[in-house]
Amino acid sequence: MGIAGKILIVDDEQEALENCRRILSRVPYDCMVASDPNDALDMIERERPGLVLTDLRMPKLDGIEVLAAAKRMDPAVLVVLLTAHATVDTAVTAMRHGAFDYITKPFTSDELVLVARRAFESAMSGLDADVRAGASEERPSTSSLNEGVRLVGNSRVIREVLALVSKVARTDSNVLVYGESGTGKEMVARMIHELSPRADLPFVPVDCVSFQDSLLETELFGHEKGAFTGAHTAKAGLFEAADGGTIFLDEVSGMSANLQARLLRVLQERHVRRVGGTRFTPLNVRMIAASNQDLEELCRRGSFREDLYYRLNVIPLTLPPLRVRGEDILLLANEFLTRFAQRVRLDIGPVPTIDPSAVDLLMRYSWPGNVRELQNVMERAAVLVDGTTVTSAHLPERFLALSESESSQPESSSYKLAKQQAVESFERGFLIDLLKRNEGHMGRAAREAGVDRKTIERMVKKHGLRGSF
Numbered sequence: 001m002g003i004a005g006k007i008l009i010v011d012d013e014q015e016a017l018e019n020c021r022r023i024l025s026r027v028p029y030d031c032m033v034a035s036d037p038n039d040a041l042d043m044i045e046r047e048r049p050g051l052v053l054t055d056l057r058m059p060k061l062d063g064i065e066v067l068a069a070a071k072r073m074d075p076a077v078l079v080v081l082l083t084a085h086a087t088v089d090t091a092v093t094a095m096r097h098g099a100f101d102y103i104t105k106p107f108t109s110d111e112l113v114l115v116a117r118r119a120f121e122s123a124m125s126g127l128d129a130d131v132r133a134g135a136s137e138e139r140p141s142t143s144s145l146n147e148g149v150r151l152v153g154n155s156r157v158i159r160e161v162l163a164l165v166s167k168v169a170r171t172d173s174n175v176l177v178y179g180e181s182g183t184g185k186e187m188v189a190r191m192i193h194e195l196s197p198r199a200d201l202p203f204v205p206v207d208c209v210s211f212q213d214s215l216l217e218t219e220l221f222g223h224e225k226g227a228f229t230g231a232h233t234a235k236a237g238l239f240e241a242a243d244g245g246t247i248f249l250d251e252v253s254g255m256s257a258n259l260q261a262r263l264l265r266v267l268q269e270r271h272v273r274r275v276g277g278t279r280f281t282p283l284n285v286r287m288i289a290a291s292n293q294d295l296e297e298l299c300r301r302g303s304f305r306e307d308l309y310y311r312l313n314v315i316p317l318t319l320p321p322l323r324v325r326g327e328d329i330l331l332l333a334n335e336f337l338t339r340f341a342q343r344v345r346l347d348i349g350p351v352p353t354i355d356p357s358a359v360d361l362l363m364r365y366s367w368p369g370n371v372r373e374l375q376n377v378m379e380r381a382a383v384l385v386d387g388t389t390v391t392s393a394h395l396p397e398r399f400l401a402l403s404e405s406e407s408s409q410p411e412s413s414s415y416k417l418a419k420q421q422a423v424e425s426f427e428r429g430f431l432i433d434l435l436k437r438n439e440g441h442m443g444r445a446a447r448e449a450g451v452d453r454k455t456i457e458r459m460v461k462k463h464g465l466r467g468s469f
Contacts, residue, residue, distance in 0.1 A: 005029055005030055005050065005120065006029070006030045006032070006047065006048075006049040006050050006051070007024055007029045007030065007031050007032070007049055007050070007051045007052075007053060007116065008031075008032045008033075008034065008040060008043055008044060008047070008049040008051070008052045008053070009021055009024075009031060009032070009033045009034070009053045009054075010033075010034050010035075010037055010040040010052065010053065010054040010055060010058075010063075010066060011033075011035065011054070011055040011058070011082065012035050012036075012037075012055065012058045012059060013035075013055070014035060016055070016082075016105075017033045017035060018033070020033075020053060020082075020112065021033050023109045023112050023113065024112065024113065024116060027113060027116070027117075029116060032047060032049065036060065037054070037058050037060050037061035037065070037066050038060060038061065040052070040054070040066060041061075041066065041069050041070070041073070044069075044070050044073055044074065044077065045073050048074060048077075049077065050077065050078065050119075050120060051077070051078045051079075051080065051100075051116060051119045051120065052066070052067075052070055052077060052078070052079045052080070053079075053080050053082055053116075054066045054067065054079065054080075054081060054082065055081075055082045055083070056081050056082065056083035056084075056102075057083070057084075063081045063082070063083070064081075066079070067079045067081070067098065067099055068098075071098050078100040078119045078120075079098070079099050079100060080099065080100055080101050080102060080103060080115055080116075080119060081099055081101075081102040081103070082102070082103055082105060082107075083102060083103075083104060083105065084104070084105040084106075100119050101115055101118070101119070103115050108166055110166050110169065110170070110195050111162075111166060113195075114191070114194055114195050117194060117199070118194070151165075151184060151187055151188060151191060152328070152331060152332055152335050153325060153327075153328035153331065153332070154327060154328060154331065155320075155325045155326075155327050155328045157320040157324065157325060158320070158325060158328060161188070161317065161318075161319060161320075164315075164317055165188060165191050165192055165195065165317070166195060168192060168315050168317070169191070169192045169193075169194075169195030169196045170195070170196065170197075171315075172286055173314045173315050174267070174286075174287045174288070174289070174311065174312055174313075174314040174315070175189075175192060175287075175288045175289070175314070175315045175316075175317055176288075176289050176290070176291070176295070176312045176313045176314075176315070176316050176317070177189060177288065177289070177290040177291075177317050177318075177319065178290070178291060178292070178294075178316065178317070178318040178319065179290070179292065179318060179319030179320075179321075180292055180319075180321050180370055181292055181369070181370065181372070182322075182369045182370030182371055182372035182373055183319040183320070183321060183322070183370045183371060184319060184370075184371055184372075185250065185290040185292075185319060186205055186248060186250060186290070188317065188319060189203075189205070189246070189248040189288045189290065190203060190248075192246070192288060193245070193246040193248075193286075193288075196246070196286070198244065198245050198246055198286060201244040201245035201246075202241060202242050202243075202244065202245035202246070203242075203245055203246050203248065204238050204241055204242035204245065204246070204247045204248065205247075205248040205250060206219070206220065206238055206247065206248065206249050206250065207250045207251065208249055208250060208251050208252055208253075208254045208255050209250075209251045209254035213256045213258070213259065214228075216255070216259060217258075217259055217262070217275060218235070218237065218275050219237060219238055220237050220238050220239055220259070220262075220263075221237040221239060221262065221266075221272055221273065221274055221275055222234070222235050222236045222237030222239075222240060222272070222274040222275065222277075223235055223237075223274050223275040223276050223277070224274050224275070224276040224277040226276065227274070227275045227276025227277070228275070228276070231276070234274070235274075236274075237272065237274065239266060239272045239283055239285060240272060240281060240283070242285050243283055243284060243285060244284055244285075245285065245286070246285070246286040246287075246288060247285050247286070247287060247288070248288045248289075248290070249263075249287070249288070249289045249290070250289075250290045251290065251291060251292065252289040252290065252291055252295075252312065253291045253292075253293045253295060253298055253304060257305070260304065260305045260308050261305070263308060264305060264307060264308045264311060266283065267287065267308075267311045267312075268311070270282065270283050270284070271283055287312065289312045295309050295312070295313070296309065321367070321370055322367040322370045322371055322373075322374060323366050323367050326363065329362055329363055329367075329374070330354070330359060330362065330363075332371060332374055332375075333354060333362055333374060333377075333378055334354065336374065336375045336378035336379065337351060337352060337354065337378045337381065337382055337390065338351050340378060340379045340382035340383075341382045343382075352381075352382070352385050352387070352388050352389055352390050353388065353389055353390070353430060353433070354381075354389070354390045355389050355390065355391050355392075357391055357392040358381075358390050358391050358392045358394070358395060360392075361392055361395055361399040361400075362374075362377075362395075362399075365398075365399060377395060377396060380394070380395075380396065381394040381395065428463045428465075431456075431459050431460065431463060431465065432465070434448065434449060434456075435460075435465070442456045442457060442460070
């Protein structure tokens with residue numbers, strides 16, 4: 001396994017190379033650089049870096065080739081692609097070949113540091129190293145997999161969210177995250193924390209609707225000995241536990257009027273008093289709250305304090321539902337499939353691909369459970385698939401019913417475009433894998449696929465792969 005904290009940066013543009021080294025050396029990480037990808041491969045074998053950041057487009061070897069070679073030398077090494085030409089195809093191909101992540105140029109210093117920090121945290125937890133290498137000896141729970149999920153997407157709405165996250169993270173302003181259940185509100189809160197100056201201090205999430213009112217009060221504010229029956233010892237609350245860091249209040253709209261009043265006082269006075277206590281403890285905590293309801297509307301109805309709303313709503317941030325992120329669906333599906341495939345399957349074969357029939361259903365579905373539902377669907381597919389391809393038969397029954405009920409419905413232009421992009425992404429990935437298995441020999445590839453050689457030649461030309469193998 002590579003050395004944690006040691007990074008190799010590969011880019012044929014000297015200015016970009018030095019810029020990355022300057023940013024990451026300040027963290028500080030132990031950074032090496034290579035402008036020639038062949039030199040980079042020698043350094044990977046000799047120096048064993050824990051993380052490789054490589055440009056996608058280089059004259060001698062491209063980033064995918066560097067990725068593949070690095071994985072052959074050290075299956076546990078984490079590789080991040082740097083690209084100015086991010087597409088769904090790029091992301092799917094990168095993830096299929098075992099990339100930890102990719103980052104789009106031009107990127108900010110914060111974005112670069114965040115992806116490096118995530119990579120090393122993932123290596124320390126064993127999550128992605130085991131997933132990519134297939135070397136795990138015990139399978140983690142779904143919750144531990146959830147912790148490794150990142151905000152992934154190429155859609156305009158997600159790029160806008162990421163840009164706003166990068167800006168607000170540097171401040172101490174309160175943030176209010178809106179979004180339907182399953183859109184990733186806690187994940188965004190964690191990203192804001194990890195990009196902030198508070199990153200090395202606690203991040204404390206609280207689900208405000210999972211506790212009874214009296215229990216939530218003691219969880220948040222703590223209590224003194226004898227404050228109520230059963231309070232045999234004093235206990236610090238979660239606000240005190242988050243001191244110096246960030247506290248995330250999920251579904252804050254579920255708070256009672258009494259707790260809203262206490263929360264308002266904490267935000268105004270920057271101190272907390274335990275239940276049954278008289279002493280005030282100063283606090284230095286950043287507040288991020290989230291809600292799947294419109295708090296402004298709740299204020300008009302009188303069920304949420306208007307003064308608390310304005311305290312929380314300094315910077316509003318809205319996460320889009322998955323149904324308006326059509327171009328991200330296949331990208332996310334492949335991300336989850338890659339994560340789950342080698343953990344839930346006994347064999348250590350290639351990560352399954354998703355065939356056009358399943359792609360069609362994934363694109364048609366409305367995703368009421370959003371990204372969380374897609375994650376569960378792909379975990380199920382990874383469990384059920386026996387071969388190398390996920391088909392419609394591996395999806396839940398509700399997808400088959402959708403296929404039958406909508407087969408005669410006309411397709412909208414936006415759906416047709418998203419479907420075409422998804423199918424072309426699958427087709428290109430399948431073609432790359434097919435040609436790699438056959439060492440670029442089109443005749444052998446055609447025989448394996450059961451098609452005419454001219455079909456393979458036509459597909460190679462269509463996807464711009466001529467001369468790549």
